[in-house]
Amino acid sequence: MSTITQDSPAAHDDHHDDHHHGAPKGIMRWILTTNHKDIGTLYLWFSFIMFLTGGAMAMVIRAELFQPGLQLVEPNFFNQMTTVHGLIMVFGAVMPAFTGLANWLIPMMIGAPDMALPRMNNWSFWILPFAFSILLSSLFMEGGGPNFGWTFYAPLSTTYSPDSTALFVFAVHIMGISSIMGAINVVVTIVNMRAPGMTWMKLPLFVWTWLITAFLLIAVMPVLAGVVTMVLTDKYFGTSFFDAAGGGDPVMFQHIFWFFGHPEVYIMILPSFGIISAIVPAFSRKRLFGYSSMVYATASIAILSFLVWAHHMFTTGMPVFAELFFMYCTMLIAVPTGVKVFNWVATMWRGSITFETPMLFAVAFIILFTIGGFSGLMLAITPADFQYHDTYFVVAHFHYVLVTGAIFSIMAAAYYWLPKWTGNMYSESLGRWHFWCSVISVNVLFFPMHFLGLAGMPRRIPDYAIQFADVNQIVSIGGFAFGLSQLIFLAVVIKCIRGGEKAPAKPWEGAEGLEWTIPSPAPYHSFTTPPEVK
Amino acid sequence: MDKLQRKSNKKLIIVLIFSSLGMFGFGFALVPLYDVLCDALGINGKTQSTASVYQPVVIDKSRSITVEFVSQVQSDMPWTFKPEVNTMQVHPGELIRTHFVATNLSAKHIVGQAIPSVSPGQGAAYFNKTECFCFNQQVLTAQAEADLPLIFFVDPELPDSISTLTLSYTLYNITDKGYVASTAVEQGAAR
Numbered sequence: 001m002s003t004i005t006q007d008s009p010a011a012h013d014d015h016h017d018d019h020h021h022g023a024p025k026g027i028m029r030w031i032l033t034t035n036h037k038d039i040g041t042l043y044l045w046f047s048f049i050m051f052l053t054g055g056a057m058a059m060v061i062r063a064e065l066f067q068p069g070l071q072l073v074e075p076n077f078f079n080q081m082t083t084v085h086g087l088i089m090v091f092g093a094v095m096p097a098f099t100g101l102a103n104w105l106i107p108m109m110i111g112a113p114d115m116a117l118p119r120m121n122n123w124s125f126w127i128l129p130f131a132f133s134i135l136l137s138s139l140f141m142e143g144g145g146p147n148f149g150w151t152f153y154a155p156l157s158t159t160y161s162p163d164s165t166a167l168f169v170f171a172v173h174i175m176g177i178s179s180i181m182g183a184i185n186v187v188v189t190i191v192n193m194r195a196p197g198m199t200w201m202k203l204p205l206f207v208w209t210w211l212i213t214a215f216l217l218i219a220v221m222p223v224l225a226g227v228v229t230m231v232l233t234d235k236y237f238g239t240s241f242f243d244a245a246g247g248g249d250p251v252m253f254q255h256i257f258w259f260f261g262h263p264e265v266y267i268m269i270l271p272s273f274g275i276i277s278a279i280v281p282a283f284s285r286k287r288l289f290g291y292s293s294m295v296y297a298t299a300s301i302a303i304l305s306f307l308v309w310a311h312h313m314f315t316t317g318m319p320v321f322a323e324l325f326f327m328y329c330t331m332l333i334a335v336p337t338g339v340k341v342f343n344w345v346a347t348m349w350r351g352s353i354t355f356e357t358p359m360l361f362a363v364a365f366i367i368l369f370t371i372g373g374f375s376g377l378m379l380a381i382t383p384a385d386f387q388y389h390d391t392y393f394v395v396a397h398f399h400y401v402l403v404t405g406a407i408f409s410i411m412a413a414a415y416y417w418l419p420k421w422t423g424n425m426y427s428e429s430l431g432r433w434h435f436w437c438s439v440i441s442v443n444v445l446f447f448p449m450h451f452l453g454l455a456g457m458p459r460r461i462p463d464y465a466i467q468f469a470d471v472n473q474i475v476s477i478g479g480f481a482f483g484l485s486q487l488i489f490l491a492v493v494i495k496c497i498r499g500g501e502k503a504p505a506k507p508w509e510g511a512e513g514l515e516w517t518i519p520s521p522a523p524y525h526s527f528t529t530p531p532e533v534k
Numbered sequence: 535m536d537k538l539q540r541k542s543n544k545k546l547i548i549v550l551i552f553s554s555l556g557m558f559g560f561g562f563a564l565v566p567l568y569d570v571l572c573d574a575l576g577i578n579g580k581t582q583s584t585a586s587v588y589q590p591v592v593i594d595k596s597r598s599i600t601v602e603f604v605s606q607v608q609s610d611m612p613w614t615f616k617p618e619v620n621t622m623q624v625h626p627g628e629l630i631r632t633h634f635v636a637t638n639l640s641a642k643h644i645v646g647q648a649i650p651s652v653s654p655g656q657g658a659a660y661f662n663k664t665e666c667f668c669f670n671q672q673v674l675t676a677q678a679e680a681d682l683p684l685i686f687f688v689d690p691e692l693p694d695s696i697s698t699l700t701l702s703y704t705l706y707n708i709t710d711k712g713y714v715a716s717t718a719v720e721q722g723a724a725r
Contacts, residue, residue, distance in 0.1 A: 116543055184550045188543050222554045226561025241565060244649045245608075245706030251578065252568045256561060319577050319656055 023524050031126070034118035035524060036103045041421075042125050043100025044414075048490070050092030050132065051407075055483050057085040062479035064462055068469050078462035079147035080139060086150030090268065091175045092132055094402065097410045098271040099124075099182045102210050104421065106186060108515035108522060109204045111195025111531045116188040124181035131174035138164035138171075149460060151261065154242035154253040158234040169232045176221045183217035186210055195514070197533035201292060204513050206274030208295050212302045213270045216263045219306075224260040227253065251316050258309035266305045268402060270298055272369075272409035273340055276362050278513070279416050280344050283359035284351025285510035290343040297336035304333050314385045323382045330380035334373065341370055356508075357431030361412035364439050365405060372400030375450065390460075393453025399446045404439075411438075411489065418496050419503030423521030426496040434492060437485035444478030576659035579651040581701075585669060586662040593627040594690045601688070604702040605634060611707040612640035613674070615648075618681075626690040634667065634682045634703065638674035645709045646672040648682075653700045660689035661699055668703065 023029055023038065033039060060081045064072045073081070103121065107114055115121050139145035141164040148156035157165060190211045194203070203211075230253075233239040240246025242253045273294075281288040288294070310318060310326045318326075344366050353359070375397040379385050388394060411434075418426050448471045453459075457468050464472065506516040514533070518526045572578040601624055603617035614637045624630050638644055648668040652658040663669075667682035674680060688699065 117547070180554050184547060184554075187550060188546050191546060192539055192543050218550055218554050219557055222556075222558035223561040223564075226558050230562075230565075244704065245647050245708050249568070249578065249580075252565065255568060256564050259564065260561075317579070317653065317655060319575075319654075322577065 032122070034114075034122050036107050036115045036118070036121065037421075037522060037524065039115075039121050039125050040100045040102075040104030043096045043103060046125070046128060047093050047097035047100060047410075048493075050088050050096070052486070053136070054085050054088035054093055055486065057081045057088070058479065059483050061085065062476040065464070065472050066476040067473075068464055068466050070463055073462070075462045076144055076147055079149075079460070080145045082460050083146045083149055083152075084135065084139065087135065087146070087172075088132070089402070090150065090264070091172075091179075092128075094268045094406045094410070095179060096128060098210075098213070098268075099179075101206075101271065101275070101410070101413055101417075102182070102186055105417065105515060106189055106207055106210060107193070108420075108518065108526060109207050109513055110190065110193065110198055111514050111527045111533065112189060112193035113525065113528050113530075115185050116193055117185045120181050121185055124178045124185065127174050128178050131171045131178065134167050134174070135171035138167040141167070151257060152228075152231060153257070154231060154234065154250045157231050158242055161235060165235055166232060169228045172228045173225055176225045179217050179221050183214035183221075186214040187218070190214075195527070195530040195533050201295070202533060204274070205277035205288070205291070205294055205298075206271065209270040209274030209277075209298050212298050213267050216267050216270075216302055216305070220260040220263045220267075223256065224264075227256045227260065230256075251313070254313050254316065255310065258312045259306075261312065262309040263302070263305040265398075265401070266301055268406050269369075270301065272365070272406050273298060275409045275413045275416075276344060276365055277340075278511075279358050279362040279412055280347050280366075282416070282508045282511040283356060283362070284348045284353050286347055286351040287512075288343070289346035289349075290339070293339055294343055297339040300336040301333060304329060304336070308333065311380055311385075314382050315389045327380055327382045331377060334377055337373055341366060341373075356415075357426070357428060357435055358412045358416035358508075360432070360435045360439075361408050361415065364435070365408045365412065368400055368404030368408065368439075368442075372397055372405055375400065388453060390458055391453035392449040392457045392459055395459050396446050396449035396453060399449070403446065404442055408438075414489075414493070416508070417515075418493070419507040420515060420520050420522055422497050423503055424496050424500035425503050425507060426492050427500065430488060430492045430495070434485060434488040437488060438482060441478050441481035441485055445475055445482050446478075448475050448478075577655050579653055579655040579658045581650050581652055581658050581661055581663065583669065585664050585666070588629055588662070588664045588687055591627045591690060593625050595625050597626055597690075598623050599626060599688050599692065599696075600698040601630075602698065602700040603632070603634075604700060606702070606704045608704065608706045611644070611646070611705065613638055613644065613646060613705060613707075615703070615705045624688055626688045626692055629664070629685065629687045631683070631685045633684060635679065636672065636674060636682055636705070637679040638677060641676045643673065643675050643709075644707060646674065646705050647708045648672065648703045648705045651702045651704075653702065654696060657692065657696045657699045660692040660696075661701065662687055662689060671708065672705075 023035070030038065030042060033042075058081075060073060061078065064070075064078055103115060106112075135145070141162070143162035143164060145162065145164055146152065146157075146168040148161055152168075190203070190207055230239070230241040234241050234243060234248075240248040242248045242250045244250065277288055277294060308326055308330045310322065311330045314323055314326075348363075355363070375393065379388055379394065379397055415426060415431055418424075452468055452471055452475070455468065457464050503520040505519050507520065508516075514527075514531060515522070517531065572580060600621060602621045603619070605615045605617055607613050607615045614635075616635050618633050618635065622630070622632070634648075636646070650663075650666070650668050652661050663684065663686045665683055665685040667684065672680070672682065
């Protein structure tokens, strides 16, 4: 406490200065910062730390599943690991990474000096470490942390949950508030702060996809806040939203949760589409094929995402007409998604392509995300879903779309814009090592899970039947290799920050966009006078 | 930022904040909406919670419906709870009387509430109870046993696609929940 009070007068002065000069020095720069680039950096580092934390939990899961039987951890601890791994990866790794990218890139892409609401921006980042400290500390409480799966189905999260559930609820509340503030900031920035001449159909696709994502966030994060509040009052204050004994209905939990949950999965993939739509044209040295169809496809995916939630619940005993409705709506989403995939392929068609690390990740994204999309279509088929439901097939599906989808696009974005952020080129050879280690191990990790699921191995269980032993061993080895490969990425980023070949303002020959018109590294204040967009 | 932009920012922020508050409210509005929709479409297997009136109708002797009874007790509740018969054949329109048997195995006075559910869910609207223990709370004193009556008839309008109706009861211990005991019916005698 004393150090903070000693530091603050100096930091206060610095803060006044930063309107005219570069970044202030010291820790208070980061705590008090309202600069979109600083906040973007904070978000990205936070997300990477959470990625490693959630990854460490995945390693515990894979170590336990290396052999049949119970050897390393108690079943209850295993359940906590699956739950907190999911929560951290969704709310701590993927979503903050996208918010970090939005902070860094949106003002530079639309020619704005900063985000529209800098002070709120600072708050929306700095409440996140508290949320995750609360969540992680609940693991050390008596009775353990949340052990009901990241989807916290009632009555697991109400009647049967540990005493620490209130901490889980408050952590989710804080994460939700942070996301909503971030989303409001993005919408106001994009709507009101575009440079003159930057019309809607000239917006870079990353900006478009984030704008649509922000609307999804504003629409569904409050519903999540509502449903955790109902869990809280059911558990501690005697209400019966989900308790059949008091007139409630546990199936209703799933309806409300997935009303949030399905748009949420598009929140975690739409910005990826924007990233890939920037990288593929740059390294194909062609314009993006079908720009406007990309915009409309993104918007249709967002709208359809509100009509498909019950495909997560086919086995709850819905009437046939509802199952058919949700099945067809779900399959309909493959159409706009297919438009995107074909547009990327058409962009590469006859391009003069080079395969630098961002492009490697982008191409891997297109192929592997499509595999995840196909297994999603298989899951959408109602009669087939009765077999796949709650098996490792589902685990394989959503890890293909989230790891080789969302995470790979974030990696691609990091490599693509690192020269702009740091002013130095990253090490291309280390980057390739990172890519090839990741792409091989991730497939060893997740592809065999499809077969485990089809053979009937249930998810979220610490033990399994003996016939699954060999495949699980392969999966675990892939998992450890993928986890270790991410340390190469850490090495690349640190090396790039500390030095390396100086990056020109536009390090990629085919790159387009306002962010490449300012020097590398991007100055602390950019576009203080708005550029003219022709 | 100039004044004009500040003003339009403010307008947009207010709209967005109110939309997120609205969606928070919408989350809670989904609760009654869910009940209304399930009720209107008759889709989640909930049966009516008040007695229906039996009007003697034509008993459709040509058709025979299998009615199955399933009972479950909340895992930590020290009661046994079983149907008198597990399955029966009924004709649509026929008034049937059966009962369930509940026994309190503990040395304490316990209040129970049975929650019915009909499967397939679309059949729920055609399963009419003129008398059911599930309309009330059940109070069993220590070691007491009680016959819990159920009188029902299947609506002759039951769609042809349904030939089996399963009526499932789950019994919950609500002694500590502090529900109003006004509807409770003290049952049974000491064994």
